[in-house]
Amino acid sequence: MLGLRRAWRPPSKCCRPIRNNGSVTDGTTGSDTLRLMAVHAHPDDESSKGAATMARYVDEGVDVLVVTCTGGERGSILNPALQDRADIEANIAEIREAEMRHAREILGVHQEWLGFVDSGLPEGDPLPPLPEGCFALQPVEVAAERLVAQIRTFRPHVVTTYDENGGYPHPDHIMCHKISVAAFDAAADPDAYPDAGDPWQPLKLYYDVGWSRDRMMALHGAMVERGLESPYEEVMQRWSESEEKRREPKITTRVPCGKWFERRDAALIAHATQVDPEGWFFKVPLDIQRDAWPTEDFELVRSLVETSIPEDDLFAGVREKALA
Secondary structure (H helix, E strand, C coil): CCCCCCCCCCCCHHHCCCCCCCCCEECCCCCCCCEEEEEECCCCHHHHCCHHHHHHHHHCCCEEEEEEEECCCCCCCCCHHHCCCHHHHHCHHHHHHHHHHHHHHHHCCEEEEEEECCCCCCCCCCCCCCCCCCHHHCCHHHHHHHHHHHHHHHCCCEEEECCCCCCCCCHHHHHHHHHHHHHHHHCCCCCCCHHHCCCEECCEEEEEECCCHHHHHHHHHHHHHCCCCCCCHHHHHHHHHHHHHCCCCCCCEEEECHHHHHHHHHHHHHCCCCCCCCCHHHCCCHHHHHHHCCEEEEEEEEECCCCCCCECCCCCCCHHHHCC
């Protein structure tokens, strides 16, 4: 199974293209619906990064599409209750696809696969080579075409993805960053990928800031202040050891979404092979999370509309233009 590439299909009917005779259109073109595209490396990433934000926007009438680059075929089974089961290991690709269906139903989002094969997370010193044919070894300009097709079909006003370090240095996360930036820039170019649909210009590109030192310290402090054991002691130590290897994110946008934390957690738990439901991610009570850090955070890195920093809305500067 791991040696096979998931068959790529053109974007499905939920993301039907609107033809415009090849001319370039952008998010300032009149629309009755705002559209958000979140690009992720593996199934489960959408539920641990920006999920409450997506659930909030879905409930507010925004059309949200998750684009998943790989099938997660090489992901480790992290739920202790499901480890060492031959039936799961032999069918991990199909199981992860079913988990993704469950999670997207919980969040209320559409979802599309780009069809690349998971690269796995190499371990060892020296690191072993990546598997032949995997996502991270694809030429960026080739892999980006599939995402350009998704952008031109769905026509998002806003796109989210990872920063240059991938959020964390998994080769698929880094590759996800690379093709997202390339596709954002190429989607409006009529000379780029002429077979991928009519040109479309998204208006804003964000990096998802899943975790920042400030967020972790706030949640840690809130637990300690209440006399509770913090799950972040070990995580903070690892964070400090690797801090010099990555830049601190520049948070520009904090989206209030505390009311949707239950949906976020339910969607993540739907990826049963990938999370321990008793693990550190779920240790901080939701009322404490809402009190200490009730937002999900993003870094604005491209904007074709005027906006004021800091923001509290990914569509700041977009709403009045897109819905005009």
